[in-house]
Amino acid sequence: MTGPHAGPPHRPAESARDRLSPEHYDYFAGGAGEETALRDNEDAFGRLALLPRVLRGGAERDTRVSVLGREWPAPLFVSPTAFHRLAHPDGEAATARAAAATGTPLVTGMAATTAVADVVTAAREADPDAVVWFQLYLQPEHEVTAELVHRAERAGCSALVVTVDSPVFGRRTRDLRNGFRDLPPGLAAENMRDLPGAAPGATRDIAMWPAGWDDLGRLRELTGLPLVLKGVLHPEDARVAVEHGVDALVVSNHGGRQLDAAPASVEALPAVAGAVAGRVPVLMDGGVRRGGDIALALALGARAVGVGRPVLWALATGGEAGVRQALTALREDFDHVLALCGGHRPQDLTADQVVPRGLPHRPRTGEGAC
Ligand SMILES: Cc1cc2nc3c(=O)[nH]c(=O)nc-3n(C[C@H](O)[C@H](O)[C@H](O)COP(=O)(O)O)c2cc1C
Protein backbone atom coordinates (compact mmCIF):
# COMPACT_ATOMS: atom_id res chain seq x y z
CA MET A 1 0.00 0.00 0.00
CA THR A 2 3.02 2.24 0.29
CA GLY A 3 3.11 4.71 -2.57
CA PRO A 4 4.15 8.22 -3.32
CA HIS A 5 1.21 9.59 -1.28
CA ALA A 6 1.53 7.29 1.69
CA GLY A 7 3.41 9.87 3.77
CA PRO A 8 6.21 9.17 6.18
CA PRO A 9 6.11 6.00 8.26
CA HIS A 10 4.51 6.38 11.67
CA ARG A 11 7.33 6.76 14.21
CA PRO A 12 5.67 7.66 17.48
CA ALA A 13 8.88 8.19 19.46
CA GLU A 14 10.23 10.63 16.87
CA SER A 15 7.00 12.63 16.77
CA ALA A 16 7.05 12.85 20.55
CA ARG A 17 10.69 13.92 20.56
CA ASP A 18 9.76 16.97 18.50
CA ARG A 19 7.34 18.04 21.22
CA LEU A 20 9.27 17.37 24.39
CA SER A 21 12.27 19.01 25.96
CA PRO A 22 15.35 16.85 25.28
CA GLU A 23 15.78 15.89 28.93
CA HIS A 24 12.15 14.89 29.35
CA TYR A 25 12.20 12.92 26.12
CA ASP A 26 15.36 11.15 27.35
CA TYR A 27 13.72 10.44 30.71
CA PHE A 28 10.84 8.65 28.96
CA ALA A 29 12.90 6.97 26.24
CA GLY A 30 15.97 5.95 28.16
CA GLY A 31 17.11 2.87 29.97
CA ALA A 32 19.79 1.79 32.40
CA GLY A 33 23.47 1.35 31.60
CA GLU A 34 24.18 0.73 27.94
CA GLU A 35 20.45 0.35 27.24
CA THR A 36 20.94 -3.28 26.26
CA ALA A 37 17.80 -4.51 27.97
CA LEU A 38 15.85 -1.53 26.59
CA ARG A 39 16.82 -2.37 23.00
CA ASP A 40 16.45 -6.08 23.49
CA ASN A 41 12.81 -5.83 24.58
CA GLU A 42 11.83 -4.81 21.05
CA ASP A 43 14.59 -6.75 19.27
CA ALA A 44 13.58 -10.03 20.92
CA PHE A 45 10.10 -9.79 19.39
CA GLY A 46 11.83 -9.21 16.05
CA ARG A 47 13.71 -12.50 16.47
CA LEU A 48 10.44 -14.43 16.73
CA ALA A 49 7.93 -15.40 14.06
CA LEU A 50 4.42 -16.82 14.21
CA LEU A 51 3.38 -19.91 12.28
CA PRO A 52 -0.21 -19.34 11.21
CA ARG A 53 -2.68 -22.23 11.25
CA VAL A 54 -4.89 -22.64 8.16
CA LEU A 55 -8.42 -23.78 7.27
CA ARG A 56 -9.70 -23.23 10.77
CA GLY A 57 -12.96 -21.59 9.62
CA GLY A 58 -15.09 -19.24 11.68
CA ALA A 59 -15.33 -15.55 10.81
CA GLU A 60 -16.31 -14.60 14.36
CA ARG A 61 -13.57 -13.58 16.77
CA ASP A 62 -13.67 -12.71 20.43
CA THR A 63 -10.56 -11.01 21.82
CA ARG A 64 -11.80 -10.85 25.42
CA VAL A 65 -9.72 -12.27 28.25
CA SER A 66 -10.59 -12.75 31.89
CA VAL A 67 -8.19 -11.32 34.48
CA LEU A 68 -8.83 -11.36 38.25
CA GLY A 69 -12.55 -11.84 37.75
CA ARG A 70 -13.07 -9.15 35.11
CA GLU A 71 -13.52 -9.44 31.36
CA TRP A 72 -11.08 -7.24 29.45
CA PRO A 73 -12.06 -6.49 25.82
CA ALA A 74 -8.56 -7.35 24.62
CA PRO A 75 -5.40 -8.81 26.18
CA LEU A 76 -3.94 -5.31 26.58
CA PHE A 77 -3.42 -2.92 29.50
CA VAL A 78 -1.58 0.33 30.20
CA SER A 79 1.56 -0.25 32.27
CA PRO A 80 2.42 2.25 35.01
CA THR A 81 4.73 5.04 33.92
CA ALA A 82 5.71 8.12 35.91
CA PHE A 83 5.03 11.82 35.34
CA HIS A 84 2.42 12.01 32.53
CA ARG A 85 2.18 15.79 32.95
CA LEU A 86 5.70 15.99 31.55
CA ALA A 87 4.28 14.51 28.34
CA HIS A 88 1.11 16.61 28.16
CA PRO A 89 -0.55 19.19 30.43
CA ASP A 90 -3.64 16.97 30.76
CA GLY A 91 -1.39 14.22 32.17
CA GLU A 92 -2.77 11.07 33.75
CA ALA A 93 -6.39 12.29 33.54
CA ALA A 94 -6.14 12.25 29.74
CA THR A 95 -4.51 8.80 29.77
CA ALA A 96 -7.21 7.53 32.12
CA ARG A 97 -10.09 8.84 29.99
CA ALA A 98 -8.53 7.39 26.85
CA ALA A 99 -7.88 4.01 28.44
CA ALA A 100 -11.41 3.83 29.84
CA ALA A 101 -12.99 4.96 26.56
CA THR A 102 -11.29 2.04 24.80
CA GLY A 103 -12.01 -0.43 27.62
CA THR A 104 -8.29 -0.76 28.34
CA PRO A 105 -7.40 -1.38 32.00
CA LEU A 106 -5.00 1.20 33.41
CA VAL A 107 -2.29 0.71 36.01
CA THR A 108 -1.77 4.15 37.48
CA GLY A 109 1.59 4.71 39.11
CA MET A 110 2.61 5.81 42.56
CA ALA A 111 4.87 8.29 40.68
CA ALA A 112 1.94 9.86 38.83
CA THR A 113 1.65 13.63 38.62
CA THR A 114 -2.10 13.23 39.35
CA ALA A 115 -3.44 11.74 42.58
CA VAL A 116 -4.96 8.26 42.28
CA ALA A 117 -8.44 9.51 43.29
CA ASP A 118 -8.40 12.01 40.41
CA VAL A 119 -7.15 9.38 37.97
CA VAL A 120 -10.01 7.03 38.87
CA THR A 121 -12.52 9.89 38.65
CA ALA A 122 -11.28 10.71 35.12
CA ALA A 123 -11.48 7.05 34.06
CA ARG A 124 -15.02 6.72 35.44
CA GLU A 125 -16.13 9.82 33.48
CA ALA A 126 -15.42 7.85 30.32
CA ASP A 127 -16.63 4.48 31.63
CA PRO A 128 -18.21 3.97 35.04
CA ASP A 129 -16.92 0.37 35.03
CA ALA A 130 -13.33 1.26 34.09
CA VAL A 131 -10.65 -1.01 35.56
CA VAL A 132 -7.91 0.96 37.36
CA TRP A 133 -5.14 -0.72 39.35
CA PHE A 134 -2.63 1.09 41.58
CA GLN A 135 1.13 0.47 41.26
CA LEU A 136 3.03 0.63 44.52
CA TYR A 137 6.64 0.63 45.64
CA LEU A 138 6.68 -0.78 49.18
CA GLN A 139 8.04 1.98 51.42
CA PRO A 140 10.41 1.41 54.35
CA GLU A 141 7.91 3.09 56.71
CA HIS A 142 4.93 0.77 57.04
CA GLU A 143 2.52 3.66 57.84
CA VAL A 144 3.41 5.31 54.54
CA THR A 145 2.73 2.13 52.56
CA ALA A 146 -0.51 1.64 54.52
CA GLU A 147 -1.75 5.14 53.75
CA LEU A 148 -1.00 4.72 50.03
CA VAL A 149 -2.85 1.41 49.97
CA HIS A 150 -5.88 2.89 51.71
CA ARG A 151 -5.94 5.82 49.29
CA ALA A 152 -5.94 3.40 46.37
CA GLU A 153 -8.77 1.40 47.97
CA ARG A 154 -10.85 4.50 48.69
CA ALA A 155 -10.28 5.75 45.14
CA GLY A 156 -11.78 2.53 43.77
CA CYS A 157 -8.75 0.67 42.45
CA SER A 158 -9.39 -3.04 42.08
CA ALA A 159 -5.83 -4.42 42.45
CA LEU A 160 -2.40 -3.42 43.77
CA VAL A 161 0.60 -3.88 41.49
CA VAL A 162 3.70 -4.14 43.64
CA THR A 163 6.86 -3.38 41.68
CA VAL A 164 9.61 -5.65 42.95
CA ASP A 165 12.41 -5.08 40.43
CA SER A 166 13.71 -1.94 42.12
CA PRO A 167 15.58 -2.69 45.38
CA VAL A 168 17.68 0.30 44.28
CA PHE A 169 17.05 2.86 41.56
CA GLY A 170 18.42 1.99 38.10
CA ARG A 171 21.31 4.06 36.75
CA ARG A 172 19.74 5.75 33.75
CA THR A 173 22.61 6.95 31.62
CA ARG A 174 20.74 9.71 29.82
CA ASP A 175 19.33 11.17 33.06
CA LEU A 176 22.78 11.17 34.65
CA ARG A 177 24.25 12.91 31.61
CA ASN A 178 21.40 15.45 31.41
CA GLY A 179 21.36 16.04 35.14
CA PHE A 180 17.63 15.26 35.18
CA ARG A 181 16.59 14.85 38.81
CA ASP A 182 13.46 16.81 39.62
CA LEU A 183 10.10 17.65 38.19
CA PRO A 184 9.75 21.27 37.08
CA PRO A 185 8.01 23.71 39.45
CA GLY A 186 4.28 23.16 39.57
CA LEU A 187 4.49 19.39 39.02
CA ALA A 188 4.79 16.80 41.77
CA ALA A 189 4.25 13.12 42.53
CA GLU A 190 0.78 13.87 43.89
CA ASN A 191 0.26 10.50 45.56
CA MET A 192 3.19 11.34 47.83
CA ARG A 193 1.54 14.47 49.31
CA ASP A 194 0.38 14.61 52.93
CA LEU A 195 1.78 11.25 53.96
CA PRO A 196 2.91 10.38 57.49
CA GLY A 197 6.25 11.91 58.43
CA ALA A 198 6.05 14.90 56.08
CA ALA A 199 4.93 18.46 56.73
CA PRO A 200 1.31 19.18 55.76
CA GLY A 201 1.08 19.87 52.04
CA ALA A 202 4.59 18.57 51.33
CA THR A 203 5.42 15.54 49.18
CA ARG A 204 7.70 12.71 50.28
CA ASP A 205 10.30 11.18 47.99
CA ILE A 206 9.59 7.73 46.64
CA ALA A 207 12.05 5.36 48.30
CA MET A 208 13.58 2.46 46.43
CA TRP A 209 14.28 -0.11 49.07
CA PRO A 210 15.13 -3.82 49.22
CA ALA A 211 11.90 -5.19 50.67
CA GLY A 212 11.54 -8.91 51.42
CA TRP A 213 8.79 -11.58 51.24
CA ASP A 214 7.84 -10.75 54.85
CA ASP A 215 7.00 -7.20 53.77
CA LEU A 216 4.72 -8.63 51.12
CA GLY A 217 3.07 -10.68 53.84
CA ARG A 218 2.44 -7.49 55.85
CA LEU A 219 0.90 -5.91 52.76
CA ARG A 220 -1.35 -8.96 52.38
CA GLU A 221 -2.64 -8.30 55.92
CA LEU A 222 -3.32 -4.63 55.13
CA THR A 223 -5.74 -5.12 52.27
CA GLY A 224 -8.17 -7.48 50.64
CA LEU A 225 -7.27 -6.21 47.18
CA PRO A 226 -5.66 -8.70 44.78
CA LEU A 227 -1.85 -8.40 44.73
CA VAL A 228 0.02 -8.41 41.43
CA LEU A 229 3.85 -8.66 41.48
CA LYS A 230 5.51 -6.65 38.73
CA GLY A 231 9.08 -7.27 37.66
CA VAL A 232 9.46 -11.02 38.05
CA LEU A 233 11.96 -12.65 35.65
CA HIS A 234 13.21 -15.75 37.52
CA PRO A 235 10.92 -18.81 37.40
CA GLU A 236 11.77 -19.70 41.01
CA ASP A 237 10.56 -16.26 42.18
CA ALA A 238 7.35 -16.88 40.25
CA ARG A 239 6.88 -20.19 42.10
CA VAL A 240 7.55 -18.55 45.49
CA ALA A 241 5.18 -15.71 44.61
CA VAL A 242 2.36 -18.16 43.88
CA GLU A 243 3.09 -19.95 47.18
CA HIS A 244 2.78 -16.57 48.94
CA GLY A 245 -0.71 -16.18 47.53
CA VAL A 246 0.07 -13.55 44.92
CA ASP A 247 -2.89 -13.18 42.54
CA ALA A 248 -1.02 -12.41 39.28
CA LEU A 249 2.47 -11.67 37.97
CA VAL A 250 3.90 -9.22 35.46
CA VAL A 251 7.01 -10.51 33.69
CA SER A 252 8.94 -7.29 33.13
CA ASN A 253 12.42 -5.82 33.11
CA HIS A 254 10.92 -2.37 33.80
CA GLY A 255 11.33 -1.29 30.20
CA GLY A 256 15.11 -1.78 30.47
CA ARG A 257 15.37 0.89 33.18
CA GLN A 258 16.63 -1.23 36.09
CA LEU A 259 19.03 -4.17 35.47
CA ASP A 260 20.65 -3.59 32.09
CA ALA A 261 21.92 -7.18 32.08
CA ALA A 262 18.36 -8.50 32.33
CA PRO A 263 16.93 -10.50 29.44
CA ALA A 264 14.16 -9.17 27.24
CA SER A 265 10.81 -9.67 28.96
CA VAL A 266 9.52 -11.93 26.18
CA GLU A 267 12.58 -14.17 26.54
CA ALA A 268 11.98 -14.60 30.28
CA LEU A 269 8.26 -15.24 29.77
CA PRO A 270 8.18 -18.95 28.80
CA ALA A 271 10.09 -20.15 31.89
CA VAL A 272 7.94 -18.04 34.22
CA ALA A 273 4.74 -19.25 32.55
CA GLY A 274 6.02 -22.82 32.89
CA ALA A 275 6.75 -22.38 36.61
CA VAL A 276 3.36 -20.81 37.27
CA ALA A 277 1.62 -23.60 35.34
CA GLY A 278 -1.68 -21.77 35.03
CA ARG A 279 -2.16 -21.21 38.78
CA VAL A 280 -2.37 -17.40 38.40
CA PRO A 281 -2.50 -15.17 35.31
CA VAL A 282 0.88 -14.20 33.90
CA LEU A 283 1.03 -10.72 32.37
CA MET A 284 4.06 -9.20 30.66
CA ASP A 285 5.35 -5.85 29.41
CA GLY A 286 8.38 -4.51 27.55
CA GLY A 287 8.79 -3.82 23.86
CA VAL A 288 5.18 -4.48 22.80
CA ARG A 289 4.61 -2.27 19.75
CA ARG A 290 2.25 -4.13 17.40
CA GLY A 291 -0.43 -6.79 17.25
CA GLY A 292 2.11 -9.48 16.34
CA ASP A 293 4.02 -8.77 19.57
CA ILE A 294 0.83 -9.25 21.60
CA ALA A 295 0.14 -12.52 19.77
CA LEU A 296 3.70 -13.78 20.39
CA ALA A 297 3.48 -13.01 24.11
CA LEU A 298 0.12 -14.74 24.40
CA ALA A 299 1.41 -17.79 22.52
CA LEU A 300 4.32 -17.94 24.99
CA GLY A 301 2.04 -17.95 28.02
CA ALA A 302 0.91 -14.39 28.80
CA ARG A 303 -2.76 -13.70 29.52
CA ALA A 304 -2.34 -10.03 28.55
CA VAL A 305 0.41 -7.51 27.82
CA GLY A 306 1.12 -3.96 28.95
CA VAL A 307 2.41 -0.96 27.03
CA GLY A 308 4.46 1.82 28.61
CA ARG A 309 6.25 4.13 26.18
CA PRO A 310 3.72 3.85 23.32
CA VAL A 311 1.18 5.49 25.63
CA LEU A 312 3.62 8.26 26.61
CA TRP A 313 4.41 9.00 22.94
CA ALA A 314 0.73 9.07 22.01
CA LEU A 315 -0.04 11.35 24.97
CA ALA A 316 2.77 13.73 24.06
CA THR A 317 1.68 14.04 20.42
CA GLY A 318 -2.09 13.76 20.62
CA GLY A 319 -3.23 14.05 24.24
CA GLU A 320 -6.32 12.05 25.16
CA ALA A 321 -7.35 11.49 21.52
CA GLY A 322 -3.82 10.34 20.70
CA VAL A 323 -3.85 7.70 23.44
CA ARG A 324 -7.32 6.54 22.39
CA GLN A 325 -6.10 6.18 18.83
CA ALA A 326 -2.91 4.31 19.80
CA LEU A 327 -4.74 1.82 22.05
CA THR A 328 -7.44 1.26 19.43
CA ALA A 329 -4.84 0.69 16.71
CA LEU A 330 -2.99 -1.89 18.83
CA ARG A 331 -6.16 -3.74 19.64
CA GLU A 332 -7.30 -3.78 16.01
CA ASP A 333 -3.88 -4.95 14.89
CA PHE A 334 -4.00 -7.80 17.41
CA ASP A 335 -7.45 -8.85 16.19
CA HIS A 336 -6.14 -8.85 12.61
CA VAL A 337 -3.08 -10.93 13.53
CA LEU A 338 -5.29 -13.37 15.44
CA ALA A 339 -7.42 -13.80 12.30
CA LEU A 340 -4.38 -14.32 10.08
CA CYS A 341 -3.08 -16.94 12.53
CA GLY A 342 -6.33 -18.88 12.19
CA GLY A 343 -7.33 -18.03 15.75
CA HIS A 344 -10.74 -17.03 17.07
CA ARG A 345 -9.86 -16.34 20.67
CA PRO A 346 -6.66 -15.31 22.42
CA GLN A 347 -6.30 -18.83 23.91
CA ASP A 348 -6.04 -20.27 20.40
CA LEU A 349 -2.47 -18.94 20.15
CA THR A 350 -0.07 -21.65 21.31
CA ALA A 351 3.67 -22.00 21.89
CA ASP A 352 4.13 -24.40 18.95
CA GLN A 353 3.30 -21.47 16.66
CA VAL A 354 6.37 -19.51 17.78
CA VAL A 355 9.57 -20.10 15.83
CA PRO A 356 12.88 -18.24 15.65
CA ARG A 357 13.27 -15.81 12.78
CA GLY A 358 16.51 -15.67 10.82
CA LEU A 359 17.72 -19.25 11.08
CA PRO A 360 21.49 -19.53 10.82
CA HIS A 361 22.56 -19.30 7.18
CA ARG A 362 22.96 -22.76 5.66
CA PRO A 363 25.84 -22.69 3.20
CA ARG A 364 24.96 -24.10 -0.20
CA THR A 365 26.94 -27.11 -1.26
CA GLY A 366 26.25 -26.59 -4.93
CA GLU A 367 24.59 -29.97 -5.32
CA GLY A 368 20.88 -29.82 -4.78
CA ALA A 369 20.84 -26.05 -4.56
CA CYS A 370 18.57 -24.47 -7.10
C1 LIG B 1 9.17 6.89 31.76
C2 LIG B 1 8.86 5.58 32.44
C3 LIG B 1 8.48 5.58 33.76
C4 LIG B 1 8.18 4.38 34.40
N1 LIG B 1 7.75 4.42 35.70
C5 LIG B 1 7.42 3.27 36.31
C6 LIG B 1 6.93 3.28 37.64
O1 LIG B 1 6.80 4.33 38.26
N2 LIG B 1 6.62 2.09 38.21
C7 LIG B 1 6.74 0.90 37.54
O2 LIG B 1 6.45 -0.16 38.10
N3 LIG B 1 7.20 0.87 36.28
C8 LIG B 1 7.53 2.02 35.65
N4 LIG B 1 7.97 1.97 34.36
C9 LIG B 1 8.04 0.68 33.66
C10 LIG B 1 6.74 0.36 32.93
O3 LIG B 1 5.72 0.03 33.83
C11 LIG B 1 6.88 -0.83 31.98
O4 LIG B 1 7.42 -1.93 32.68
C12 LIG B 1 7.74 -0.55 30.75
O5 LIG B 1 7.64 0.79 30.34
C13 LIG B 1 7.30 -1.49 29.64
O6 LIG B 1 8.10 -1.33 28.52
P1 LIG B 1 7.72 -0.44 27.22
O7 LIG B 1 7.93 0.97 27.62
O8 LIG B 1 8.71 -0.94 26.24
O9 LIG B 1 6.29 -0.75 26.83
C14 LIG B 1 8.29 3.16 33.70
C15 LIG B 1 8.66 3.17 32.37
C16 LIG B 1 8.95 4.35 31.73
C17 LIG B 1 9.34 4.33 30.28
Ligand SMILES: O=C(O)C(=O)c1ccccc1
Ligand atom coordinates in the same frame (compact mmCIF):
# COMPACT_ATOMS: atom_id res chain seq x y z
O1 LIG C 1 11.28 6.00 36.13
C1 LIG C 1 10.92 4.87 36.49
O2 LIG C 1 11.09 3.87 35.76
C2 LIG C 1 10.32 4.66 37.79
O3 LIG C 1 9.97 3.55 38.05
C3 LIG C 1 10.14 5.73 38.78
C4 LIG C 1 10.19 5.43 40.13
C5 LIG C 1 10.05 6.42 41.08
C6 LIG C 1 9.86 7.73 40.70
C7 LIG C 1 9.79 8.03 39.38
C8 LIG C 1 9.92 7.04 38.41
